[in-house]
Amino acid sequence: MKGEPAIRPEHLSELAALLQRTIGLDVRPGGLGALRLALEARSQELGAAFRGAGAYLETLQSEAGEEELRQLLPLVTVGKTSFFRDERQFAAVAALLPDLLARRRAEGGAVSIWSAACATGEEIYSLGMSALEAGARPRDVELLGSDVNPRAVAAAEAGRFEARRMREVRADLRHRYFEREGEAYSARQELRQLVRVQTHNLASGGYPSSRAGGWDLVFCRNILIYFDTATVQRVLSWLRSSMAPGGLLFLGYSESLFRVFDGFELTEVAGAFLYRRPAGAARQARRTARAPLAPQPPARQARAAPLQGPPVRTSEEELAGAAELLQGGRFVAARELLEGLLSRHPQDLALRLTLANLYSLLREPERARESYQAALAIEPLHAETHLFYGVERLGAGDAEAAAQALSRALFLDPDLVIGHYFLGRCREAQRDVQRARLSYANAIKAYQRNPGARRKPFLGYYPDLSEDGGALARSAAYALAAL
Ligand SMILES: C[S@@+](CC[C@H](N)C(=O)[O-])C[C@H]1O[C@@H](n2cnc3c(N)ncnc32)[C@H](O)[C@@H]1O
Incomplete structure (x- = not known):
């Protein structure tokens, strides 16, 4: 130069x-x-x-x-990838495949899986191994990997991986599906023949279809984070149209569709959060497939879509009566009232949660746990239930379970200042100073993103928990300074 x-x-x-x-x-x-x-x-x-x-x-x-x-x-472009990246998602694939394979076999078809933005192929070959481990024969699966980067596609096509990358693959799988060639491993024919790769630009439309039309599983991980919001919304709309009704979308760990796109229902499979294309949306989705590239209006969050029908609401006065008793410290009377109400409205989420919170205050951990679990059975993806449960577990001294529940709450609602704050306290209890700092800093950031916002009051009533984001952010700042 x-x-x-x-x-x-x-x-x-x-x-x-x-x-x-x-x-x-x-x-x-x-x-x-x-x-x-x-x-x-x-x-x-x-x-x-x-x-x-x-x-x-x-x-x-x-x-x-x-x-x-x-x-x-x-x-x-950033091509970082690895085999079986995100164990929980691959556990979900293993849990889903037997039933999917049986269903598609019965129809004389194949389970179709697309790894969009597959980089050098580790993801699509991991999916191939998962299919073979689930007993798939070549005609039972259709696996496509695609990426915008032609060099990555060529590498995926070759199915040859440096030995150091193969360390991520369990030894038995490595031996079954790869053969060593000097400093590298090559996919054996059984695996290689399942995988097809091509170049494809997610930002430019022209999405590939499966042989039967729509993809059953789509992996589009660790790429949306590099796109601006309008592109993310366009890509999601196209992806959704390319999927079979009821098909599942796997995103990267930090890629939540919260407030970005509401065309999917959030669901949980074997501990992984996935996005499902609603089963009844085929016609509407086809219409959007070639729709103009207009960005969508800010979306209602996918998580709000209950998976088992909306919970039946108790009358607000009834719950307000119980809340008043709680506020006045009349815990026994509140408990009697809530238990009575619940026997009449067993599907009422707010009642369940309030009673679970009360059991927690009364230090009845078994009853509290049962009640939180009953609340999750009504609506598994309700952020506040995970939040309250996490707070209860922390109070009971089980920081590990608390951190898990709070992380789930935050996945479902990253704006929960209180969730970040309590996760910070869990990390302190776990003596993990670095992650405690991160959580307190996240609490402050979550508040700063929207300082004026008045959050919707919690659905369940929890007398001891503040809903004031500003106060929580201040507590987080003090905690941070003390660390
Ligand atoms: C960080 S890697 C993710 C690989 C893999 N999905 C994973 O999670 O391990 C991101 C990949 O997206 C690809 N990519 C970037 N822009 C793209 C686009 N517009 N369309 C398709 N792929 C794209 C990059 O080439 C890169 O291989």
């Missing part, structure tokens, strides 16, 4: 805008440094053919630009 004008900030901004338009990549100001490195690396690859950043950007936008963009993509 000697003698050529340097890469200037405006070149980087222009490149960021181009990547945003073409592959939906959301390069924030802090990410421009990474773009600079990518551009420098590409200039070195091109040698004398690179005639400055300005000329390069012109090429990218010319007719020949598409091919050059393909060469640049490996340098600007």
Whole structure:
């Protein structure tokens, strides 16, 4: 690059805008440094053919630009991946496959699985091994991996992985499905023949279909985080249309659709949170498949969709009566009233929760646990139930179970300042200072994201818990300072 004008900030901004338009990549100001490195690396690859950043950007936008963009993509996209990434999700796949295989076999079809943004293929080969372990024969499954980066696709196609990457694969699976070739392992024919790969840009539509039409399982993990909101919403709408009714979408651990897209129902399978395309939505979804790329209005959260029908609400006066008794410290009378009400309205979530909270206050952990579990049976994805249960477990000295319940609450509602705060206290109880700090900082951030917001009062009544985000954020700040 000697003698050529340097890469200037405006070149980087222009490149960021181009990547945003073409592959939906959301390069924030802090990410421009990474773009600079990518551009420098590409200039070195091109040698004398690179005639400055300005000329390069012109090429990218010319007719020949598409091919050059393909060469640049490996340098600007993050391809980090691994075999069986996220154990819980693969446990969910193992739990789902027997029934799915039996159903599709009975119809004479195949279970179809698409790993969108599959990077170098570890994900799709992990899915292939899961299918074979579940007893699938080649005709029973259709596995597609796709990625925008052609080099990644070529690597996935080859099905050859460095030995150090294969350490993530259980030894018995490694021996069954791979053969060693020097410093690498190659997928054996039994596995390799299941997997098909192709290039595909999630941001540009033209989504692949399965042989039967819609995909049963779609993995689209650790890619939405790189997209801006409008692209995420567009991609989700397309993904949904490409899925079979009732099909399941797997996202990355930190990719919640909370307030982003409400076209899926959140569900839990073997401890993993997944998004289901509602079974009855086929016609509407087909219509949106080629719909104009208009961003959707802020969505109602998917988690609000109850999986077993809406809980029957008790009259508010009845619950208010119990709350008044609780507030006056008349716990025995409140308990009698709540137990009586519950025998008449066993499906009432607010009543269940309030009674569970009361048992917790009365230090009756067994009864409290049963009541929280009964509340979760009514609505498994209710953030406050997980939150209250977590607080109860922390009070009972079971920090591990408390942290688990609070993490679930926060997955379902990342804005719960109180959830972050109590998770911080769990981490302190677990003597994990680093994670305690992180949780307290998250409590403060969650409050700062929306300081003026008055949150909807908790559904269940919990006399000891503050709903004041500001006060909780202050408590978190004090706790943080003390650590
Ligand atoms: C962090 S990796 C995730 C790989 C894998 N899904 C996982 O979770 O282990 C992200 C992948 O998304 C790909 N990618 C980036 N933009 C894309 C787009 N617009 N369409 C399809 N894939 C894209 C990248 O090339 C990269 O391989």
